[in-house]
Amino acid sequence: MSNPARPIASIGDLALEAFEEGSLYRGSDASFASLLGLSGLGIRYNEVPAGMSSCPFHNHHVEEEMFIILEGEGTYRFGPASYAFKAGDVLGAPAGGRETAHQIINTGSNALRYLGVSTVAATEVCEYPDSGKFLVSSRAGTERLRHIGRAGEHNLDYWDGEPGA
Structure with missing residues (x-):
């Protein structure tokens, strides 16, 4: 990747993409x-309304994630436990098995705003404990392989079987 023209990004200038699935x-x-010229590190800015989550409970076998809470509060499901968090907190999600499964839920009354930072792996396996699914992905150059399934079922939708989807 080439160096960016300007190695600074402003959150206020980002073009946000909205999404919605089910009731959660x-x-x-x-x-x-x-935009910053980074290829081995992923960075995503997230805004989640009160009572919502941005993704299902999941764990990564290879990639690690860190979430920096900018505004709001919520509950961080991590493995078998849940933890309250607030603005200024940093949440970790190391690679591993179901003991590192995680999900951010906005349990506050205002919008939750946070940065998600992750390592970027060419090959990854994710598990979704609430729905029993797995996701396998691999990238080689511009080619990408992505498959979602569960025991005996293949080519499932990302949201299949997730609570609230």
């Missing part, structure tokens, strides 16, 4: 690592 998943986000 809603938000807006934007990935911007490439």
Whole structure:
């Protein structure tokens, strides 16, 4: 990747993409690592309304994630436990098995705003304990392989079987 023209990104200038799925998943986000010239690190700005989550409970076998809470409060499901968090907190999600599964839920009354920072792996396996699914992905150059399934079922939708989806 070439060096960016300007190695600074402003959150206020990002073009957010809105999403909604079922009664639990809603938000807006934007990935911007490439704007900074980064290829081995992923950075995403997220806004999640009160009572919502941006993604299902999941764990990564290879990639690690860190979430920097800018505004709001919520509950961080991590493994078998849940933790309250607030603006200024930093949440960690190391690679591993179901003991590192995680999900951010906005349990506050205002919008939750946070940065998600992750390592970027060419090959990754994710598990979704609430729905029993797995996701396998691999990138080689511009080619990408992505498959979602569960035991005996293949080519499933990302939201299949998730609570609230």
